[in-house]
Amino acid sequence: MKKLHYILLFISIGTIQAQSIQSPSKSITLDFKLSQNGKPNYTVTYKNKPVILESFLGIKLKGGIDLASNFKIEDTKKSTFNETWQPVLGEQANIVNHYNELTISLSQTKVNIKMNIVFRIFDEGVAFRYDFPKQQNLNYFIISDEVSEFNLAGDNKVFWIPGDFDSNEYAYNETLFSNINTEKIDLNNGIGVKSISGKYTVQSPLMMKSANNLYLNIFEAAVVNYPVMHLDADVTNFKLKSHLVPNAIGDKAYLQAPCVSPWRTIMVSDDARDIVSSKMILNLNDPSKIDDTSWIKPMKYVGVWWEMHVGKATWDYAGSQNAQNTSVNDMKPTGKHGATTANTKRYIDFAAKNGFDGVLVEGWNVGWEDWFGNWKEEVFDFVTPYPDFNIAEVSAYAKSKGVKMIMHSETSGSVANLERHLDRSFENMKKYDYPAVKTGYVGRIIPRGEFHDGQTMVNHFNFVARRAADYKLMVNSHESSRPTGYSRTYPNYIAAEAARGTEFNAWSNGNPPMHETILPFTRLLGGPMDYTPGIFEIKMSHYDVSKKEQVHTTLAKQLALYVTMYSPLQMAADLPENYEKYADAFQFIKDVAADWDESKYLEAEPGDYLTVARKTKGKESWFLGAITDENPRKTEIKLDFLMPNKKYKAIIYQDGKTADWKNNPINYEIKTMQVTSKSKLKLVLAAGGGTAVSFVPIN
């Protein structure tokens, strides 16, 4: 009996090993302790309201080593960090990175392995990571599981998409936490490759709102050499637990000490605008590793792209009837190929005339006749054009018009093949003066057995950005794992897709009107998205009367998206002829900036609405975007962000009187007025509508 008492006493000593730390403004408090059996756990409170209840932390290694219990605290350290840095491209010229840090140095006493847990407490949230220092007993190791918990304080409202190792291109489900169930969602959604990982598994960033009106977001930052973290939801107990994406043989991550895990982040505020404007994810990434960033520039572009999605043209030259291992020399062109020299010149002319920086051309290279859904390793070589696309002629023509070409490298998921052709592909781009590449990963991954969100692929996406930097090329990756701030470290990684983009509207159930009101709270936290807005011919019946598909917004909302969906890479995605048809509305796309000095989130409610104003980088002009979900909305905005004592011409692009995303989406009005920083602006948004405003200073 004496012995037992002693053990209990020891545990009791362990239990009191607690630490507490607050955010700079003291609104957030993080408490850490070791509980029974030396298990690390933490809680988070916001203005004395519980946000994360006691939640365990830990890592499990292949081979059975448990780094989730039997710890003792060796040391703790607190520090404060405050810096202001300047992103190469961004929503604002200056970003403040201010946090208090708590490092808990642990040792697992049974195996004598050291592991630190590092917490950073920002004013808008908490981040923590696992840190494996250099040590005798841990060199190479394989993570079999991460058991980071997020024990929620109640049955929050959640905006979720299902855990899928291969795709993040889902529309959001807005339910109570207790109603999360991936088996209840419609999977007839146009996604090509799905690997649903569990009935109750969801993806992050996971945006939530509590019953007591706290906005809560769980995500991760600096996912480098580690798989993506999905989240297992315990819908009865309102708990989330990390679910790492496995590799081909079920392992999660291969690491070597010293090393760190990504940051796990918990943003919280009683004001939704604090979440949407947060730069916490970027701040948690390493500063730029590119010294000379002068070649990294914002781009507005048009491209041979939407015409394929609407069925007017094809990516492939010859049609699938000729696809079976046929040499391009033996193929008969169908006459519907989009990426011809002549059609590309048309886009170059249009770009030059309207002040666009770039022209993207998809379907320019051999492989499209046999590319999709076959898990084929060698589809594209990334350098060989179709016979009707003269890359030298196109490039020379673009140069003569002052327009840059954007390369397109679709891989059909064959990453192995892209990697072994990557230097050649990049050299080809430099030869023809392409400054940027759009990569694509539609299809099951090769190396076979790997997933889009596994460590191998995370490493690949980051590798492509790094290697592109060797050639001073910018990267825009589609169907990649979603960014977690790597664009701070490699600012040439200017955009990614990694969420459900505009094209789904052309040929699937599309993106519901609330979609773009959620993305800034989720996908965009990790980095810019190439959402490709600007669709003016909203209904696909324009192209084919039998088609029911349509974009789920009004035309005015399409304009507003250029402001609400921050990206330094912005496409005017519709066809030149459609822009010429609505030239007055197109003027906004021509005018709007893509790089900013300041961004003011004026109104925000996830799933409902968003209003943001941004000041053009290096200029006095401002742009405002306001969007709503399926509900019409009226609001009044103070223009106090404008420079005092200065007059501006406000050009307002708004929904027309009878506008409605479904019944009358193209109905819009443009009006001009003079405003100052003391003015107020009434906004009237249609169902699925939006307003876009440009503010031009009057000299």
Next chain:
Amino acid sequence: MKKLHYILLFISIGTIQAQSIQSPSKSITLDFKLSQNGKPNYTVTYKNKPVILESFLGIKLKGGIDLASNFKIEDTKKSTFNETWQPVLGEQANIVNHYNELTISLSQTKVNIKMNIVFRIFDEGVAFRYDFPKQQNLNYFIISDEVSEFNLAGDNKVFWIPGDFDSNEYAYNETLFSNINTEKIDLNNGIGVKSISGKYTVQSPLMMKSANNLYLNIFEAAVVNYPVMHLDADVTNFKLKSHLVPNAIGDKAYLQAPCVSPWRTIMVSDDARDIVSSKMILNLNDPSKIDDTSWIKPMKYVGVWWEMHVGKATWDYAGSQNAQNTSVNDMKPTGKHGATTANTKRYIDFAAKNGFDGVLVEGWNVGWEDWFGNWKEEVFDFVTPYPDFNIAEVSAYAKSKGVKMIMHSETSGSVANLERHLDRSFENMKKYDYPAVKTGYVGRIIPRGEFHDGQTMVNHFNFVARRAADYKLMVNSHESSRPTGYSRTYPNYIAAEAARGTEFNAWSNGNPPMHETILPFTRLLGGPMDYTPGIFEIKMSHYDVSKKEQVHTTLAKQLALYVTMYSPLQMAADLPENYEKYADAFQFIKDVAADWDESKYLEAEPGDYLTVARKTKGKESWFLGAITDENPRKTEIKLDFLMPNKKYKAIIYQDGKTADWKNNPINYEIKTMQVTSKSKLKLVLAAGGGTAVSFVPIN
């Protein structure tokens, strides 16, 4: 009942659909038929003796489609082929490719899929492959199993190594077929990564000898875009069945019609020399796809290599104590690093002085301090030298001495990493004028889950050869899957290891004396091996008195290996100082050719002995090599291969009177005599010994 009778009648018709074809000399007969349920099967007889009894053939696809039964014969075709072609490098200047071909066009009636089985009957054996023509019902497909059977006529003697998806570096087991059992062999054999695939699974080429003295060899040719075939032995019924190496998720091969499987080969003769001299494997591969082959040249080379194996030097610069994620700038050199500029210059001087073409340097590049056994993806970048290896200086020095450098690119199994650095690595070689690269694959493969012998890796090895050809570089791959004649198609693939090489003698139980008498019947059938012979200081106690390891031959046998082990790439593997010590014996290595007009296999018995004479390419000189196993041997050789009416000086390097591989291996004699084509030469070989002879025409 009527219906049943009809069905039986139908099957009966199927059964009589038989075809027969003979080899050009009519010594071999192949019979094919469809048996019950439309199952293809074949038999092979040699001079009316059964060799392969009725054996089934077929393929199974993932998803359940069975291409092993329910066939009907749609068509059969017979043809004859006879050509003589000239290899770029080889054992002979002209190779005859003469066979009769039988094509059985089948259709699987239940799924309406066409598959052909093509047989080629050479005088020394039979080959067959599966051929999937272009067709409506078969485009992309995944092979889950191949069920090619080889039903032997009896309990043959077999020279086997265990089925291992990751290594072929085994010593051979000589047992009856009924005694094959991979669980009974000693696995403490120095092999780093083993993936034994079954108790009764063995590798091919599988050399056998029947009780009625037929020599039989089962192998494959033209393994391209397909995994390696191992063989499952049914030790009770003396049957072999194909066992394809799987990928990370258990699939075997990803194919797209039209396509073919590799050839499955069955060589048979009553004279072992017909097997060892056969060019059937090369003949079954496609002709050279390289137009200008002028840069592909034989090479004799020395290198910074054996000194690491014997423990005199290290590959790594800094020793493993500094290995844990340490920058090379922070490393302290141990002073034992082999690949220094100064030491390399010593080898260059030695090569230049003794007429060698090249110098290999292993351990020249960053990564060796942390390379082995950790399944680490980014170990080497293949271009960054250690601080003490000045690649520019070394290259310039080699050039000034008329010597070529051979690059070394060890991957530690991280194929993904090599592929993404391959262009850069090859560009680096061209920059410094390296004409050839030795690649290495010691370690578990990355992409993780893949094996050395899977389709992915087969494709990789072939890819490296093809891409090297773009740069006019020659490839010598170590730890690769064993060649199956691809060097005919890409003659720059000049050599591979892919069997147990000389280095095992330095630090393991080594290679038993019979080893080199088996390799020409197995590994060498598929292409040249970089066996790295020429070890003069046979016993490792020379370097460290405590060491028991030794090369399992006499010194004279080491010389003979330059003739018996055909390769256009031949290393003089021992240290310069050892060659200087035995300069008279070294003269043979300096003199011996590496490319040939003719090769005459004079005596051959697998596992026992081999005697071969070869005529130097474009010259009148001949070289002879004779080796024996652990038994001493006396023989007399007719020199009738020499040009009639011409006198030759024969320089004979033979075992000394008391020579013995174990007790007195360095004991040798050199004698000179004058001979003609009418002379006979008595050879006396010690236990584990050999004789090497050079015949120099006397003007």
